[in-house]
Amino acid sequence: MDDLIDFLSSVIHFCERGDPLPVAFSKAKEIRRVRNVNYDELFELSRKLILSYYSLSGRSARKKVISFLEGANKISLPQWMNDELRGLVDLEAYLRSLESGRYKWFRVNTVLGEENQVLTSLERQGIKFERDGDFNYLFKVRSGNITKTDEFRNFKVIIQDKASVAVVEALKPEKGDVIFEFASAPGLKAELIYELTQGDVYLILAELDRERLTKEIKLLSRLGVDMGKVDFINQDSTMNSVLKADKVLIDAPCSSSGILYNEPTVLLGLRDKGKVENFSVIQKLMIREAFNIRFKKAVYSVCSIFPEEGEAVMDEYMDHLLSTNAGGVEGYGNHGSGKFCNRYFGHIHGTEDFFIATLRGSESHER
Incomplete structure (x- = not known):
């Protein structure tokens, strides 16, 4: 548990210094190792940690992490944001979507690849997706990590919201x-x-x-x-x-x-x-x-x-x-x-x- 606390404390430290989360996470990996962990799952935990930042008690990064791991992990916004957004959107639905309700979208770069060939290859690699109803060249990822495919690495797939x-x-x-x-x-x-x-x-x-x-x-x-x-x-x-x-x-x-x-x-x-x-x-x-x-x-x-x-x-x-x-x-x-x-x-x-x-x-x- 101590190595997890140290790792997440480092993530907070780098985020507070102004680093984007992927950069903060990579820096934490360089100086803090966590045994027997799936780093994809740890990144998601780090994301929820930062989203919960304003609900965490304690001034130090370590105390905030302990508060988070003990259950104070409610997605939280600064009070002024809560006040303003409550009059504009369904705030509860908005907060839920920050936790788990967004999609990854992609399109095929038809300059470099033929759409049907690229999509067939993605399906063979276990990527599940569906074509968008508004823009027919856009796709919503249902499951699978598209960033680990050759098509993404070779710029034949473009991730774009x-x-x-x-x-x-x-x-x-x-x-x-x-x-x-x-x-x-x-x-x-x-x-x-x-x-x-x-x-x-x-x-x-x-x-x-x-x-x-x-x-x-x-x-x-x-x-x-x-x-x-x-x-x-x-x-x-x-x-x-x-x-x-x-x-x-x-x-x-x-x-x-x-x-x-x-x-x-x-x-x-x-x-x-x-x-x-x-x-x-x-x-x-x-x-x-x-x-x-x-x-x-x-x-x-x-x-x-x-x-x-x-x-x-x-x-x-x-x-x-x-x-x-x-x-x-x-x-x-x-x-x-x-x-x-x-x-x-x-x-x-x-x-x-x-x-x-x-x-x-x-x-x-x-x-």
Whole structure:
């Protein structure tokens, strides 16, 4: 038991220092070994530990772990989050979904592999899945670890959440489009645009973080994207340099409150509302900058459950809003923009929590 306590204490320590859970878990494995343990199960235990962080007693990591193992393992949010979400969603269902109610979604990279061949191979390896009813190239994993297959290692399978796919579907990329994406890393949306247009597209991808941009370039190359169809820009998208595009994708930096299931350490940065409010300011600056571009259509999206990063931002653009037809449900009804926007929720759709809105540009004839 002591080695388990030491291991989980190390996980908390690294998470409190700002490491994502997979990184914290790997670091803990380097310095603390646990005998006779299934590390996949231990990772899940670590995930639930961090989700329970605010319900644990004691100041030290060790005391928090002991509290957790003794049964104080209730999924818990900061009080301000509880108060706000209770008026927006079914909070109890939402909390249950954080514990066990989300799915892993994937699609076949048809640039590198033929769909039927890839799916047949996955079935032979014991991966059980079902085709999505909204986007027929998307699949929900029912059982099996798809990340341990050759298809995943060889980039023929791409893991991408359904809500993220819905963002691209809202943009409706067409052959011949010039598409500009703000804050584009890690690049999965860009790759999907490339696939949906069968490579007949010109992508302009902007990213502020140089390291993330370098990783994005490497990933898109490995995924089979023709790099002659892509321009990369290392820029702050609140100060944009692009003047014209057919369509603009503003997948803005946000609080990441929509990915708590997969990355519970986000909770540790949400002790108060400050992070959400700060990102809301950045998002508004990005959208304002986007309207300096001549475009026909834009999609704004954030992986956030909070209206401060979604509907409250779009309320300022009611004259530009178009109906967003990308599945999910309508946005929050206590905002005027809500009826034009879509939201995905983990406790309803088994996805990340996402907000999606569609905007008409100066060159659009849509109403």
